[in-house]
Amino acid sequence: MFIAKREDGSYYSLLDGKPIPNSGPYFCPACDGKLQMKVGQKRRPHFAHYRADCNASTERESLYHLEGKRQLYYLLKKYGNTTMEHYVIETRQRIDVLLETKNRRYAVEFQCSTIPATLMVERTKSYFSQNLFPLWILSKKRFQNTLHQTISSFEWLYLNYPTHSTTPFFISFCPYDKKFTYIIPYFPYSQQKAFILSFSTENLYVHSFPSMKLPFYWRKRWVEYKRKWRYEYCLYNGMIALKKYSYQHYGVSLTQLPAEIGLPVPSQFFMQTPLIEWQAWLFYDCIFTVPTGSIIHLPSVVQMFERRVKEGKIKIRTLPLVERVDYTNAVRQYVEALVAIGLLSKKMENIYVKRRSINSNANMEELMKQDERFIKAISLV
Numbered sequence: 001m002f003i004a005k006r007e008d009g010s011y012y013s014l015l016d017g018k019p020i021p022n023s024g025p026y027f028c029p030a031c032d033g034k035l036q037m038k039v040g041q042k043r044r045p046h047f048a049h050y051r052a053d054c055n056a057s058t059e060r061e062s063l064y065h066l067e068g069k070r071q072l073y074y075l076l077k078k079y080g081n082t083t084m085e086h087y088v089i090e091t092r093q094r095i096d097v098l099l100e101t102k103n104r105r106y107a108v109e110f111q112c113s114t115i116p117a118t119l120m121v122e123r124t125k126s127y128f129s130q131n132l133f134p135l136w137i138l139s140k141k142r143f144q145n146t147l148h149q150t151i152s153s154f155e156w157l158y159l160n161y162p163t164h165s166t167t168p169f170f171i172s173f174c175p176y177d178k179k180f181t182y183i184i185p186y187f188p189y190s191q192q193k194a195f196i197l198s199f200s201t202e203n204l205y206v207h208s209f210p211s212m213k214l215p216f217y218w219r220k221r222w223v224e225y226k227r228k229w230r231y232e233y234c235l236y237n238g239m240i241a242l243k244k245y246s247y248q249h250y251g252v253s254l255t256q257l258p259a260e261i262g263l264p265v266p267s268q269f270f271m272q273t274p275l276i277e278w279q280a281w282l283f284y285d286c287i288f289t290v291p292t293g294s295i296i297h298l299p300s301v302v303q304m305f306e307r308r309v310k311e312g313k314i315k316i317r318t319l320p321l322v323e324r325v326d327y328t329n330a331v332r333q334y335v336e337a338l339v340a341i342g343l344l345s346k347k348m349e350n351i352y353v354k355r356r357s358i359n360s361n362a363n364m365e366e367l368m369k370q371d372e373r374f375i376k377a378i379s380l381v
């Protein structure tokens with residue numbers, strides 16, 4: 001911490017550039033616990049609790065966190081007034097940096113360590129209830145500079161999708177290069193794996209993103225993944241319910257899942273259930289056995305989907321920072337993808353017609369060729 005309370009109730013900041021006194025005592029503005037001033041070679045002078053039982057902040061103060069917080073305090077001044085370690089009396093919470101702009105007050109948290117999901121969700125709710133807009137910034141160290149990333153369930157909680165934005169994104173920050181990096185999960189195809197795009201800038205909170213495209217080989221990677229799914233992943237324990245359903249009702253083993261299942265959709269980020277699995281439930285429920293020429297009514301497909309969500313077969317991600325949670329978009333996009341591969345045709349708004357039957361006797365080689373052919377018709381933008 002950089003701010004401490006003195007015995008007379010006044011505050012002392014180590015960021016003011018005033019000479020550092022060696023007289024104490026100093027107290028935590030949140031819990032009143034006694035603090036020690038740490039002046040060392042490596043770290044910037046800061047305060048630390050003697051006892052580690054203060055719950056005012058969500059963050060253990062590592063060197064990286066302290067430095068990040070300090071950089072953010074100065075960097076964000078170009079957007080409005082910043083206050084270091086703003087203490088909210090009502091909730092006994094300490095915000096890393098409070099940013100007050102003309103229109104909004106932001107609670108800026110530089111989150112480096114992993115904290116329990118419940119704590120993050122509670123804190124986010126508490127900020128919203130106090131009319132504070134939470135801005136959770138993750139440590140840059142969490143993300144690698146690769147196209148293909150693992151995004152943990154902890155990190156997913158921090159996904160932003162403001163109403164003005166065309167795409168969801170994570171914000172990360174590195175105190176050493178003083179830049180924000182925006183990470184866009186373009187195609188999260190399983191619970192934790194995603195194809196991402198990212199870019200770095202000195203600006204916080206961009207309103208439009210530079211146009212970026214996934215490199216052409218994402219489709220090839222997806223086909224490879226689907227092959228692995230057929231041979232290996234479909235045998236996993238978590239797949240038992242789907243496996244039973246597929247085999248007992250339709251006589252299809254998951255290895256020979258129709259290639260029409262597992263078509264990438266832009267709104268996949270709403271889904272905790274992997275792409276192939278939720279589409280399999282939906283495909284069996286609404287499309288597989290329907291005779292050719294039949295009408296498929298989108299609202300009924302959405303209704304069926306909602307039923308599977310209620311049953312717990314399909315899980316939606318918890319996204320506390322997303323303003324418009326509209327996961328049914330993913331359902332509509334899947335139906336549109338089935339149009340793109342020629343299985344359905346669109347008659348009018350919400351009304352589709354099934355154009356051909358599904359070959360349920362296709363062998364593995366044929367199925368994998370279809371996987372390859374179908375992905376070429378799919379676009380994620």
Ligand SMILES: [Zn+2]
Nearest residue numbers: 028030031054
């Ligand atoms: Zn404290």
